[in-house]
Amino acid sequence: MILTSTLNELREARSGLLNPVGLVPTMGFLHEGHISLVRCAKGENESVVVSIYVNPTQFAPTEDLKAYPRNTERDLALLENEGVDLVWSPSDQDMYPPGFQTWVELERLTKFLEGSYRPEHFRGVATVVSKLFNAVQPQRAYFGQKDAQQAVVITRMTQDLNFPVEVIICPTIREADGLALSSRNSYLNPEERRGAPVLYRALSGAKEAFESGIIDSEELHTHMLEVLENEPLAEVEYVSVADLETLEELDGPITRGLLSMAVRFRTTRLIDNMIVGVDH
């Protein structure tokens, strides 16, 4: 496994890889969710590149950039074990040198859901993913369904800017009790951790309701909120029933949709989602 840091090192090493190349962009502190992306990439490509970069421009000044968990040594051991070919962990200086001023922005998809609570977040995501695509030049790139809006935003951006990359969205990986894997779960104290699967219960309850014929968005909404309200540590930021492509909030009866939510446990913000009405 080749480790690279500067863009030149990466390009040099990349030029020696067999195509197709699959890219798995990460912010490190890897868990089984990331590993499932790596395995998916391994199965579909000749070579796999993983980037490890905690991208500062997708965090607001009030957010957890400084606290974001890091463990590069463990990450590298895990990736080596998975047979990854190349790891790129650039520095902030490499990614955002003095004079940097170019941003990739999406007009509409980024206004809803996460975007309405994290207004600059997707500008940072779209920009850094553009940089990763141009630097690594993968044929395929892998992202988790856990970050549902990110998946829609990156798919749209890739199409809009003609990136020659196939964006592949892989299923959310969960703990035995349903909690979606996230590096941020490490912030939870034991009591919060016990309460955190309430997101999964709210989503899967609404999904079951939908499948049993309750297709009114307002009812699905209420169903999720009622489950969340039973968990005293959970502070709801939003609960949404949205269009799968435009991410606009849906009204009335639906045939398919994205159920999603952001819930705070004290200072830890958790998100989760499920799609209804689409066969997977």
Next chain:
Amino acid sequence: MILTSTLNELREARSGLLNPVGLVPTMGFLHEGHISLVRCAKGENESVVVSIYVNPTQFAPTEDLKAYPRNTERDLALLENEGVDLVWSPSDQDMYPPGFQTWVELERLTKFLEGSYRPEHFRGVATVVSKLFNAVQPQRAYFGQKDAQQAVVITRMTQDLNFPVEVIICPTIREADGLALSSRNSYLNPEERRGAPVLYRALSGAKEAFESGIIDSEELHTHMLEVLENEPLAEVEYVSVADLETLEELDGPITRGLLSMAVRFRTTRLIDNMIVGVDH
């Protein structure tokens, strides 16, 4: 010479070209300025791709998108004659399909000069050039110094977003009387055409003054304005002495700089520039 229209046709044809590939992005209605870019690209690359696309998103609603001159048949004959390998002329539907919403924006460079008179212009330019780079995947791309701010913006964007493309800026090509070649020169009536070389005279006069030791920006500014005021048909939009990299207006004595201007002849807007203090 292969002609392509859809992105798939382009990608298919591109995959058959030998690298390195040089890209010359144009809006068609080709003149000797474009041809000089093509020749430069021919000299440095195995293959040359020319795009012909009048990009609507770089025109404001009040500007000359509809009137912009077109002559595709003549363009193709000229390019064939230069030994161009591949031409891509996409449709608006191909470039901006329904749902398109991703923009590439530069924060600072686009605020000055042309950007202050054409506020959305460089967003359209940066976005379409990103699309062209991703679609064609050239090793080199050629732009004219005539559009000085565009050259700085694209160079910066290419670096900021890690595009694996070398941006090459070629000298402005001029008529015998000094008028910089531009497709928009075709809008000028004979009387305006006779007046139009005043931009060249103002710039070259200031450049001579600089070289003879007049290095105060205010004096260079005044020198250009005085020349322009002697042409009754010329309506000055701006005259600038700016930093070559940041494009910020300079004050006091300078060692190098970008002299530039935008001047209207009735409804026709002409721009031109010269660099001082740098050996070419």
